[in-house]
Structure formats: C-alpha cells, structure tokens
Amino acid sequence: MSGDDVLVDVPRERDVVDHRLLHAGRVWDLVSDTVRLDDGDVVREYVDHPGAVAVIALDDEDRVLLLSQYRHPVRHVLWEPPAGLLDVADEDLVTAAARELAEEADLVAGRWWRLAEYFSSPGGSDERITVFLARDLTPVPEADRYVRGEEEADIVPVWVPLDDAVEGVVAGRLHCPTTVVGVLAAANARLAGWSGLTEVTPA
Known part of the structure; x- marks a missing residue:
C-alpha cells in the first residue's frame, strides 16, 4: 500500500x-x-439487529453528556451517550437520534452533524451504529417530556469535559462502545476545527 x-x-x-x-x-x-x-x-x-444511533451532545463549554445505565449482559452500570434502536418504521437516522436525545436526556439540538459509524461486533452481529454530534442544546418543555421506564428509569445524567471523557476512555475506565467511538471521534473533530463533518437536519 x-x-x-x-x-x-x-x-x-x-x-x-x-x-x-x-x-x-x-x-x-x-x-x-x-x-x-x-x-x-x-x-x-x-x-x-435493527441498528442504532447515538448522540454526542456537547454544550457551549465542550462538555459531553453521559448517562449512567445498567446493562445486564455485562453486569455493569455504564456511562453512555444518549442512544437507541432504529425501531420506528421509515424513520431516518438523524430523526431517530433527535428522538433519542429528547427521550433519554430531555434535550433538543439546534444543529446536527454525522460524526462516526461502526459495526458493534461484526463477527457476531450485523448491528450498525451511527453516531451524531449535537450542539445548540435547549431543554424539552416539562409538559412534553418522555416518561422513561425499565433501565432508563434510573438514568443519571452528567456533563463531563470532553478532555476528561477522552482520558477516561484511554485509561480504560469507560467501556461503552458508543462512548469510546463517539468521544474519540468528537475529540478528533475538534482538533480539526470541526471541519470535515457533514451537517444534517432531522425531518
């Protein structure tokens, strides 16, 4: 080569x-x-697998939103970005990401970019995950908020400086694949001045 x-x-x-x-x-x-x-x-x-989307939501201070969620197969509470399945018929990827951001984090984003895409376990699953970057964040009105249940009922949100999240990934403290891929992709995009990303718009 x-x-x-x-x-x-x-x-x-x-x-x-x-x-x-x-x-x-x-x-x-x-x-x-x-x-x-x-x-x-x-x-x-x-x-x-139907596929999934994940959202790296960054605020004006370049802090990334991570949510704690219990994942039974690995018997861990993981720190993850908002994410979810492509389980709504005919829903495009960025619209699914916007839905998950609202449902899991009570947030709406004014701007969206495609950040990364990967196969989660290509030797044993056809799951494809698309990760988006979301900025210009505002809260969902209280009356319109999604009522979370099951594992999502215990979600705890934290805002973490992007550099701290990168350090957590590199040090092996953060294991969720959407966190690892999304945080490192966001840090790399920031190094490039956010150039090269494709801006997208929910339907």
Missing part, C-alpha cells in the same frame, strides 16, 4: 444458500446463514 492509498471498508455480498431463524427475540433475532465462500460453504450464526 502506498502513502496515497486510503483505507476503506468495502461492502461485498456473498451467496447465502440457506437462511434460518434460530430464535425470534423481543428486540433482535438469532439467525443462521450458510454462506458460499471461495473454498466452500460455511455456516455463520449471528444476531440480526
């Missing part, structure tokens, strides 16, 4: 000769594909 080459992940379809539903879950399914590769057919089981 020369210095002028740009690394990029490339979509590629392989023939799926058999697809089976192993378990229909409440949020996502477990499926099995028999995939035709160059040296023969292989079976791959994975989580069929």
Whole structure:
C-alpha cells in the first residue's frame, strides 16, 4: 500500500444458500446463514439487529453528556451517550437520534452533524451504529417530556469535559462502545476545527 492509498471498508455480498431463524427475540433475532465462500460453504450464526444511533451532545463549554445505565449482559452500570434502536418504521437516522436525545436526556439540538459509524461486533452481529454530534442544546418543555421506564428509569445524567471523557476512555475506565467511538471521534473533530463533518437536519 502506498502513502496515497486510503483505507476503506468495502461492502461485498456473498451467496447465502440457506437462511434460518434460530430464535425470534423481543428486540433482535438469532439467525443462521450458510454462506458460499471461495473454498466452500460455511455456516455463520449471528444476531440480526435493527441498528442504532447515538448522540454526542456537547454544550457551549465542550462538555459531553453521559448517562449512567445498567446493562445486564455485562453486569455493569455504564456511562453512555444518549442512544437507541432504529425501531420506528421509515424513520431516518438523524430523526431517530433527535428522538433519542429528547427521550433519554430531555434535550433538543439546534444543529446536527454525522460524526462516526461502526459495526458493534461484526463477527457476531450485523448491528450498525451511527453516531451524531449535537450542539445548540435547549431543554424539552416539562409538559412534553418522555416518561422513561425499565433501565432508563434510573438514568443519571452528567456533563463531563470532553478532555476528561477522552482520558477516561484511554485509561480504560469507560467501556461503552458508543462512548469510546463517539468521544474519540468528537475529540478528533475538534482538533480539526470541526471541519470535515457533514451537517444534517432531522425531518
């Protein structure tokens, strides 16, 4: 590879000769594909996921909003940005992000940018998460606020200086993937003077 080459992940379809539903879950399914590769057919089981969005909300002091939330599979209370599933039919990504910001953090953002996108666990899930940067924040009116339940009922919000959040990621104290990716992407974008980001608008 020369210095002028740009690394990029490339979509590629392989023939799926058999697809089976192993378990229909409440949020996502477990499926099995028999995939035709160059040296023969292989079976791959994975989580069929609807996808998700996450929001790095920054205030005028470059503090990032993180929420504490219990995550049962890892038996941890994690510090996470507002985030949620793409579980509303025909909802575009940034509109989903704006909905999650309002539901989980009682905030509305005046400006939005696409910050990062990643596969959360590409060896075992097709989940794709898009992370947005949100600024010019104002509170949702009290009468219009979403009533949170289940794990979300115990959410505790904190505003953390972006540099402190980066240090927490690098030191291994913060483990949520949306926090790790989003905080580091925001810090990198700030180093570049926020240039290069694509501004987007909720529907």
